[in-house]
Amino acid sequence: MPVAGAPGRDGRDVLVHRALVYGTLREFALAAVPYLRAGRREGDTLVVIAAPPVWALLREQFGAGTGARIEFIDAADWFRGPMQALASYYDRMRADWWPRGRLRLLAEPVWAGRTPLEVREWKRHESILNVAFAGTPTSIMCAYDASALPAHVVDDAARTHPELAGPEGTRPSGRYTDPAAFYAECNAAPLSPPPATAARRAFASGELPGLRAFLGAEAVRLGLPKDRSLPFVLAVNEVATNIIREGGGHGSLWVWAEADELVCDVTDPRSALNDRFLGYAPPRGRHRGEAAMWAVRRLCHIVEIRSGDGGTRIRMHVRLP
The missing domain is CATH 3.40.50.300 (P-loop containing nucleotide triphosphate hydrolases)
Structure with missing residues (x-):
C-alpha cells in the first residue's frame, strides 16, 4: 500500500x-x-x-x-x-x-x-x-x-x-x-492468552471439514445464532487454510465467548507474517494471503495479528447478539 x-x-x-x-x-x-x-x-x-x-x-x-x-x-x-x-x-x-x-x-x-x-x-x-x-x-x-x-x-x-x-x-x-x-x-502489546475455558482444537492438512463442523457447533453453543455462524466459520477457515497452504502446515485454535463477542485464536507456531497493513486493502496481485486476510477482516468485527520469531497468532472477534 x-x-x-x-x-x-x-x-x-x-x-x-x-x-x-x-x-x-x-x-x-x-x-x-x-x-x-x-x-x-x-x-x-x-x-x-x-x-x-x-x-x-x-x-x-x-x-x-x-x-x-x-x-x-x-x-x-x-x-x-x-x-x-x-x-x-x-x-x-x-x-x-x-x-x-x-x-x-x-x-x-x-x-x-x-x-x-x-x-x-x-x-x-x-x-x-x-x-x-x-x-x-x-x-x-x-x-x-x-x-x-x-x-x-x-x-x-x-x-x-x-x-x-x-x-x-x-x-x-x-x-x-x-x-x-x-x-x-x-500491535505493540501482546495478546492475552485464551481463557482456561476456551475450547481447543488442532488442525492440519485434510482436517478442515471437521474443523468447520467443530467451529459451527461451538459458535452456536456460545450464543451465535445458527443462521449467523457461517461468516465466522468462513473467516476462521480462511486463516487455517492459509496456514496449511502457505504457513507452517499445521496449527491450533481456541474458541470462547467474552462479554458480547465470540472470539477465536488461530496460531501458526512455525511461520511469521509480514503484517504491514495486511488485509486492509482489496487484493491487487495473486498472493493468497492478502486476499484471505481482506476477506477475514470483512467477515469479522475486529481482527488482531501478532507475528514474530515465535510464530503467528490471529485473533478474530465477532459480535454476539
Whole structure:
C-alpha cells in the first residue's frame, strides 16, 4: 500500500486528510461550512457522514435543496466497525463518488460506547486512511468534539491526520506519525492468552471439514445464532487454510465467548507474517494471503495479528447478539 502525499498539499489528485477539533457547534460550523462550500464551487462530490443533528445544522447553513447537493449518511450506520467502514469507503468511492468528481468528505466517527479495543482499532483506522487512499482524488475532514471525547482520542487525532483544521484555518500537524509506525504501536502489546475455558482444537492438512463442523457447533453453543455462524466459520477457515497452504502446515485454535463477542485464536507456531497493513486493502496481485486476510477482516468485527520469531497468532472477534 502506498503512503499518503506530503501534508499541506491540496492538489486535485493528492489525498487531503484533516482533523477538525472543535469545542462548540459554532466552531464546527466555522470550519465545516467553508470546507463544503469550497467543494461545491470546485464541483466536488460532497458527502457528510455524521449524526442527524449535524445534518440539520448544515441544511440550515446551505438552505433549501441541500440534499440534492450533499449526500448525508448516518454515522451510526456507517461506523459500525472499523473494517466495515473502510470497506464501505472502497466500495462507494469506486462505484459512485469518484466517477462524479473529486470526493470531499466530512465525517464524524462514533466514539461513544466503544471498548478500549474498539477505540484503538478506530484510531488505527484513522491512520490507515492516509495509506489506503493516498494518491486518490479525495479530501477527508474528520470532526472531533473536544468537549465530549476523551482527551487521548482528541490528542491522537493530531497523530493520525497530516493536517489540522479549525475556525482560524488549516495548518500542518506537527505531531503527525507515519502510519507504519502508528500501526506498529497498535500491535505493540501482546495478546492475552485464551481463557482456561476456551475450547481447543488442532488442525492440519485434510482436517478442515471437521474443523468447520467443530467451529459451527461451538459458535452456536456460545450464543451465535445458527443462521449467523457461517461468516465466522468462513473467516476462521480462511486463516487455517492459509496456514496449511502457505504457513507452517499445521496449527491450533481456541474458541470462547467474552462479554458480547465470540472470539477465536488461530496460531501458526512455525511461520511469521509480514503484517504491514495486511488485509486492509482489496487484493491487487495473486498472493493468497492478502486476499484471505481482506476477506477475514470483512467477515469479522475486529481482527488482531501478532507475528514474530515465535510464530503467528490471529485473533478474530465477532459480535454476539
